[in-house]
Amino acid sequence: MSDSENRCGALVWSPFPDMGSASTAANVLLDEKLVACANMIPQMVSIFGWKGEREQSSETGALFKTNAALLGKAIERIGELHPYEEPAILGWRCDEGAPATLAWLEELEQ
Amino acid sequence: MSDSENRCGALVWSPFPDMGSASTAANVLLDEKLVACANMIPQMVSIFGWKGEREQSSETGALFKTNAALLGKAIERIGELHPYEEPAILGWRCDEGAPATLAWLEELEQ
Amino acid sequence: MSDSENRCGALVWSPFPDMGSASTAANVLLDEKLVACANMIPQMVSIFGWKGEREQSSETGALFKTNAALLGKAIERIGELHPYEEPAILGWRCDEGAPATLAWLEELEQ
Numbered sequence: 001m002s003d004s005e006n007r008c009g010a011l012v013w014s015p016f017p018d019m020g021s022a023s024t025a026a027n028v029l030l031d032e033k034l035v036a037c038a039n040m041i042p043q044m045v046s047i048f049g050w051k052g053e054r055e056q057s058s059e060t061g062a063l064f065k066t067n068a069a070l071l072g073k074a075i076e077r078i079g080e081l082h083p084y085e086e087p088a089i090l091g092w093r094c095d096e097g098a099p100a101t102l103a104w105l106e107e108l109e110q
Numbered sequence: 111m112s113d114s115e116n117r118c119g120a121l122v123w124s125p126f127p128d129m130g131s132a133s134t135a136a137n138v139l140l141d142e143k144l145v146a147c148a149n150m151i152p153q154m155v156s157i158f159g160w161k162g163e164r165e166q167s168s169e170t171g172a173l174f175k176t177n178a179a180l181l182g183k184a185i186e187r188i189g190e191l192h193p194y195e196e197p198a199i200l201g202w203r204c205d206e207g208a209p210a211t212l213a214w215l216e217e218l219e220q
Numbered sequence: 221m222s223d224s225e226n227r228c229g230a231l232v233w234s235p236f237p238d239m240g241s242a243s244t245a246a247n248v249l250l251d252e253k254l255v256a257c258a259n260m261i262p263q264m265v266s267i268f269g270w271k272g273e274r275e276q277s278s279e280t281g282a283l284f285k286t287n288a289a290l291l292g293k294a295i296e297r298i299g300e301l302h303p304y305e306e307p308a309i310l311g312w313r314c315d316e317g318a319p320a321t322l323a324w325l326e327e328l329e330q
Contacts, residue, residue: 009310010205011233013121013173015149019265026267030274037268037308039235039281041151041261045129047136048147048175054140061149061173063233063281065268065308071206079208086210088147088175090119093205095230095313096291098299100306120315123231123283125259151261155239157246158257158285164250171259171283181316189318196320198257198285200229203315 009105010071012091014078015046015059022062025081033108034074035064048088067105068093119215120181122201124188125156125169132172135191143218144184145174158198177215178203229325230291232311234298235266235279242282245301253328254294255284268308287325288313 012035016022019042026038041061048055066074071091078089097105122145126132129152136148151171158165176184181201188199207215232255236242239262246258261281268275286294291311298309317325 011310011312023265023267027274030267030269033269037266039279040265040267041281042263042265043152045133045150045152046147047133047140047150049140049143054137059149061151065310068205075206075208079210086214087208088211088214089208090121090175090204090211091206092121092202092312094310095288096295096311098295098307098309100299101308101310104306104308153262155243155260155262156257157243157250157260159250159253164247169259171261178315185316185318189320196324197318198321198324199318200231200285200314200321201316202231202312 007102007106008068009094009097009102010066010068010091011094012064012066012074012078012089014087014089015044015061017059017083019060021083022060025078028081029074029077034070034077035066036105036108037065039063065105067108070108117212117216118178119204119207119212120176120178120201121204122174122176122184122188122199124197124199125154125171127169127193129170131193132170135188138191139184139187144180144187145176146215146218147175149173175215177218180218227322227326228288229314229317229322230286230288230311231314232284232286232294232298232309234307234309235264235281237279237303239280241303242280245298248301249294249297254290254297255286256325256328257285259283285325287328290328
């Protein structure tokens with residue numbers, strides 16, 4: 001990744017079973033400076049296919065802010081902290097961000 | 111798209127008028143193996159410009175997980191299933207994902 | 221940015237302290253044709269690190285739809301309108317969108 005790509009922010013989306021488990025994971029990720037923030041959305045309804053079955057459940061959506069250089073590590077750690085055996089975790093680099101936001105996310109690596 | 115780009119996950123965002131219509135569309139998309147999961151967020155407030163008018167409505171946000179190779183088809187099918195005449199549907203490829211998530215999304219094509 | 225990249229949609233994510241401030245900002249952005257729509261998610265729980273402290277607050281998540289050519293301007297203007305001194309604002313280009321959605325977002329520049 002080029003230097004400028006490395007500097008851009010990144011977001012990670014992962015549904016959790018509830019607010020408690022999402023908050024617990026968020027606090028560890030913040031302690032370990034892998035994310036700067038977690039926005040958690042309660043009362044989400046999820047419908048998904050899993051091992052050939054259709055399932056529906058109430059979940060808490062967690063959207064984590066990190067920077068592009070830490071994206072892979074953050075995803076890996078979320079996987080370790082997540083209560084599901086095989087959680088859904090997807091991350092993407094952001095093309096632009098407010099200057100203060102990018103500086104804040106860069107501080108994660110200092 | 112290169113092979114590796116094709117393998118990455120993708121997300122599609124589309125607001126629906128309510129949970130019922132979002133769930134109905136989600137189940138068809140799952141039946142047709144165009145998405146692996148739908149996360150639906152109720153009680154969203156939307157403000158938008160439409161044909162010169164300002165409008166505000168309560169909506170359900172739907173975030174669908176698919177893979178990059180199916181992104182176009184999934185968007186097209188969501189458009190067909192959506193109750194709005196011209197629904198807002200935007201999709202983006204994800205740069206990274208947990209290995210189990212990518213494998214799960216790849217199964218959509220088997 | 222190439223012509224086709226310019227034509228694609230874009231999304232901006234920014235948490236606000238409450239629905240009121242998010243709606244006020246959304247209406248100004250719509251007046252100034254910098255976004256076509258704001259989806260606002262109430263009762264979000266945020267945990268974040270700020271100036272060395274861990275903080276938790278209830279926020280309203282705002283997801284704005286714009287087009288790639290306006291992404292930078294929209295982010296800048298959200299920063300000016302946002303009640304926080306240093307709000308978190310991240311934006312990304314979308315790889316695909318429903319044709320009617322892309323046309324609707326392109327109208328922002330007419």
